[in-house]
Structure formats: C-alpha cells, structure tokens
Amino acid sequence: MNSALGFGFVSLGFMASLIGTFGGIYALISGKDFLLKTLRQWSWLIGIGALGAFVVMEVAIFQRDYSINYVRQVGSSSTPRLYNFAAIWSSLEGSLLLWMLVLAGFLLAVTIKFASKPNDPLLGWALVVMFGVSSFFFLILFGPANPFVSSEIPLGFIDGPGPNPLLQNHILVAFHPPMLYLGYVGFTVPFAFAIASLITGRVGDGWLLATRRWTVFAWTFLTLGIILGAWWSYEVLGWGGFWAWDPVENASLLPWLTGTAFLHSVMIQQQRGILRVWNISLVCATFSLTIFGTFLTRSGVFDSVHAFSESAIGPWLLAFFAFVSLGSIFMIGWRGNLLSSKGAISSFKSREAAFLANNFLFGALAFIILIGTTFPLLAELIDGTQLTIARPYFDSMGRPVGFMILFLMGAAPLVPWGESSTELLRQRLNFPAVAGLVGLLISVLFGARGFYPLVAFTLASFAAGSALRQLFRSVKNQKFRGVLGRKNGGMIVHLGVVMLAVGLVASESYRVDQVFRMKVGESVTLEGNSFEYVGSGDSEDSRVQTRFVKIKINDNKIYEPAITRYRRQGIVVPTPSVRSSLVKDIYLVLDESPEEQDGPIRLRAIVRPLVIWLWIGGLFMGLGSLLAVLPAKKKVDLAAIVEAKTS
C-alpha cells in the first residue's frame, strides 16, 4: 500500500517535471502565452509529488512497514522518535526524497513569488531549467534509486537495524543534512535564472536582482549546514577535531567558496556593469559543484565518513554534472558577444579591485582544495601509487590564502568604489589598524605565541575593526536599521568569520592532547585541569549498551565519556564528553573502556582553547546574512528596479 502510493507520487512528480520541461520549451519557443500560464500548474503537481512521496516514506518508517526494502534497511522498532524521523535521510534513496522535497519547495516558492509575471520568458525559462533539474532527480527516484521498491518480508525477519549508529547518537544529525540540502539545492534558483538569461539574451542585471535574495538564502543554509556538520563531527566522532579534509567535507566547501566569491563579485556588476561573464560563470560553477559534491558522496570512489551513503547512482550524477557544466560553458561561449561589457577597473585602490582580488583568492582556495581532493585518485589511476594528501598540504597551502582573505576582509569595506585618495584611505584605516594592534597585544598578553597564530590574530582584529567601524557609523545614523541591508548584514557575517578564524587558529595551534592510563580513584592533571577517575557504570536499553566512566574535572562537575554498543548494528563507537566554555573546551574520550566495573581505563583528554567561537561565529554568519536580505532603507528595492530598467 505505502509502496504503491509512494511510487505513485514519484511517478506524478516525474511526469509533471517532464511535461513541465518539454511543454515549457514548446510554449516558450512557439510563444504561446496560454501554454506558458500552465507552467504554474506543473510546479504544484511536482510539489504534491515530492511532498507526497516524502510523507509516505515517513509514514512507512513510523509504521515499520517492512514490506518496503528501504524501511527494512533504515527502520527499527528500537530507534527513538527523533532519529526515526531523521532515518529517512540516513541512506541514499530517502535522502534523495529530501533533496527532491527541498527542490520542489524552491520551485513552488519561485512560482509563487513571480506569479504576477506568468508571461515573462525569463521566468518561463528559469522554471523550465528547474523542471529539468527536478526531472533528473525524479528520474533517479523513479529508476535507479527507487525508495519504494518492495518485496516479500523474508522469513525470520523481525525488525530492521535502524540508521547507522553514527546517525542516531546526536541531535545535530536532525539538522545538518536538511540545512546542507537547503543550501545545495537553493543554488538551483540562481542557476536557473542565469541559464534563462543566457537563453533569452537578457543578460543585464535583471536576473541578478531577481535572484539576489535566493542566493543569499542558499548561501546562509550552506554555511550553517557545513558548520553543523563540523560540530557533529566534533561531538560525535570522538577524535577531538571538527574538520578532517575528508573528500566529502571538501566537496561541500567548493560550492561554498565559489558562492561566496559570487556574492562579492556580483556587487561589482551592479555598481559598474562589468564582470558579467565572470558572475554568470560563478553561478553555473557553484551549481555544478553542488552536483559534483553529491557525486563524490554517492559514488563510492572515496573512503569517507559519509561512506554509508554509497550507491550505484554515481554514474548518473557524473553524467548530470557533465551535462550541466559543459552545457553552461557552451551557453556562455554562445552568448559571449552579449555578455561583453565596456569598462575596466581603473584603480587599484578601489572597492572593485579589492573584490576582484577577493574573487581571485576564493578561486585559488577552491582550486587548491579541488586538486588536493582529486590528485590522489589521479596518482592511483596513473601508476597505482597510494597517495594521501592530508592536513599538512591543506594547512600550508590554505594558510597564506586565508591570511590574505582576512586582510582583504578588513581592507575592502574601507575602500570606496571608483577612485580614492591615499589621504582618505589613511583616515579610514586608522581605527581598524589600531584594532589590529590591540588584538595583537591582547593575544600576546593572554599567552599566545608563535608567528602564524599571531599574524592571524592581528589580521582578524584588523578585519573586526573594519567591520565594527562600518556598523558603528551605520547604527549611529540609522538606529536599529543600521544592522540591516547588504552592507551591514555583510559586516556581521564578517564578524562571524573573524570569530570562526580566531577559534580555528587558537584551537588548532594550542591544542594539548594526552592519553592517561588510570585506575579508579586516581587523579591526573593537564594544563592546570585535574581529572579524577571516580568510577564506571553501565546502562542499556533495547537499542544500545553503554559503558561510561565518571571523570570529575577540577573537583567540580562529573563528565561521562562512554563506549556505546549499538546492538542492531553491532558497532561500538566511543561517545565523547565535552566541557565547553567561552575560553576553552575540555574533550574527554575513552581510548580503552574498563573491562569490569571500575577497572583501569585509558582516557584521552584534549584541551583546546576557543573552540566554541567556531559555532558562535557560524551563528553570526547565518544571522548576518539573514539581516543582509532585509532592506536597509525603505523602498530600496523599488529604486534598484528602476535603476536596473534604465541601465
């Protein structure tokens, strides 16, 4: 029943997507307005198909409808409700349902938002591109990764295993994938409008204005998704780190970098009318990279922490990536003559030059990461060498680029558009420069040592000074509205980046890590913190068996790192216990659990300063970019639209 119903919804969505795509193309080419008006109906049908399929699968998981193979794979009567809800995206087929649901949501949002202009070919083509993308994902759900395949329940089958243990031991699992998908899938909207502008030849700024908020929205969720993923890794995986330069992590960073570059360079186009080719390329690259990232996650080419989602749809995604990326390049080449714009950047000391440098750096960073991720594969293909490109490569290549980005983050907001005088710059630089020096001084006073960290702290303080200067001035003039709008919201994002950078550098540079063999009652110290092994204990329910030890930190509160055995999966995972504060994190994880009650243990204690600022910084980045889409002044949009029409 569920199986047939779910597959029915998938079929509905697939058909509606196909008809929308081809019917839309026909309507647009033949110019039949009455057909164009029907495009909206297809969006609604796709929405019904995607939502219906998702809901049916959730119902099947909660009903433990084991006639559906996917439910046999991820369902279990012992999974707690929240993780059972999240179980739908714990494996491939269901996560594609989530993808499709998000895509249908964006499609409907675009349809509703632009409902007043049903005959606009730009909108028509954008919808067609989105229908095309949704046809692809429905095709996957319809054929190679059909989540509703059912079969007779095998003899002796009583209960499913539930999701992978790593996907049911922290609440962040319920948020990281949906956030990431909102980001990944959200970039479909600017991509669709970019392609539509190429097809219609309306390559002016109209499509940029139409999609600016959508892009910021997608970027916000991609940022939050990545940071939540890092946080999950830190809280769950027990290695005390948050970023492993794992291929799949890198894959999520690539579209983030090109998307960030776009959010900056788009302002050059709006101010100066140049860089059209570049901007449209960045949008296409960002969308292509989201597909590329999905390919890396799903193809099984890499060993990765995300390897539980391997599948046979790798070749499909690769084909789609090839189609999207080559198609975009072809379209851009085809419209090359329209995209050209006169004018160039005249001064080195201008906002546009700073943004261009910023784009160069983000591009370089994306390239460094792409090479580092794919080169080992290349080496193994060519001569069978097993090569690992790990942290040292990314650290040493990324560090100088990161420093330059921090510097530009401070400098760019100070430089005006067009020409500027050295005198003006000097005057504006005063406050940030002092902030940088104060930051350096404070770091040294608090015991920070080492060349690179001190450079980082100085540059970060400089960037913070620059952002704060802008915010102070703006709040002084406009009161609470001073934190709204692109520029001010952007500065709050910058402050978030500064916090994140400081947290990153401090927690990486001053990490202290030690393993202790301890008997019960013993006490050890690390970095002035004392740890006393008070005793051990066991707990179990139908799902897990847990052996935890009680560690008293600084004669105060007790923390309980544990080893958790997931009965169904037969997998044992360490569960760390973390004491966080604004100053430092103390991370406890068991290297060896006690074999009997209160037996000897091996305890790993990690002290890392300022880790929490990574998460707070991420929050600021999300908050800032939401503020950035709220208008700074009333009626600013009207003015922008008039401006776009006249240009």
Added chain:
Amino acid sequence: MNEESSFENALELNSSVSKIATVCGLVLVVFIGFLIAATLIFGSKESESRLLGKQAPTIAGVSLDGNEVSNSDPGTWQVVNFFALWCPGCIAEHPELVKFSNWAEENNKAEIVAVVFDSPNLSGIQEFFNSNGGDWPVLDNPSIASDFGVGKIPETFLVSPDGVVARRIQGEVVAADLIEFIESYSDDKIS
C-alpha cells in the same frame, strides 16, 4: 593595476569569451574523463579489500553446536560468511548459501563457515538454521570480523585451498556466481 585591467579585458572581450569557454570546456572534458575512469575503477567495491591475494586471517573457535572450527589446514575452498539475523540482506541470501552448500557437499569442493556479526540473541540462530536449512558451522567471535575488516554485512570472503583470500563480496551472494568463480579459479590453476 595594469594586471587587473588586462584580466578584466581578457574576460570581457567578445571573441575571447568564446575562446576561453572552449578552453575551459576542453579542460572540463578531460576532468570528466578522469572522473569516469575513477568511477569505473574505484567505484566497484570488490577491489577494496587489503586482504585480496594475501593469507586469510586465522579462524578458530568452537561453533554454536559445539564443534572445533579452524582454517589452519583447509585443503578446500572456504566461504567465510558474516551475517546476523537482524540484517535483511543476510536473511535474503540464506537460500543461496544453502544452494551453494548442497553443491559444495556433492562435489566436495568447498565448506562454509558463518560468523555471527553481533546478535544479542544467539538461540534464534539455531532455530533459523533448523527452519531454513544449512548445516555449516557458525562461530560467534567478534575478533574475526575485525581481522577481516568487515564493516557492513552481509559480507563474504572466498578463501582458496592454499589459504589465500581470493575474493570479497559485499552484499548478498548468489550461489551460481560462487560456483562459477570456484570452478574457473581451479581451472586457471590447473592450466
């Protein structure tokens, strides 16, 4: 300043756009070709095991029905199957293992050793075998799974008569496939 304006010009000149697009397109084609090759070669799961072509890890212990099991001197093919009753694939593949086991007994070519991959309820296993067929020994020793590097079940290893891991199968097995592999492997050796 000059550098940046020339960069700008390069991006914006009419004819250059098409030229640059062509170059980028070609680079991308090469990159995609490389990804296709990588998918074909590394995307298949069987090639992954570090054990392939190496001596199989020791299997020793007492089976659930109380017999000594060891692979120290097999003299015949051993099919090492990791399974559990909570694993849908393992239950689905059971009839195939029974089929294979019948063939193996008739031809005296192979024996199966099953290893429980974590099951809270071992008594159900005997019942499962009684009702579904299969009389091969079942071991309950978690260290075997970690020696073989098993992460996901069902997973099956084919160990040749000289004790070398010849094949790793992740996912459900098919009897005909196992039989064909063993037959052709023996032929290769003889020729």
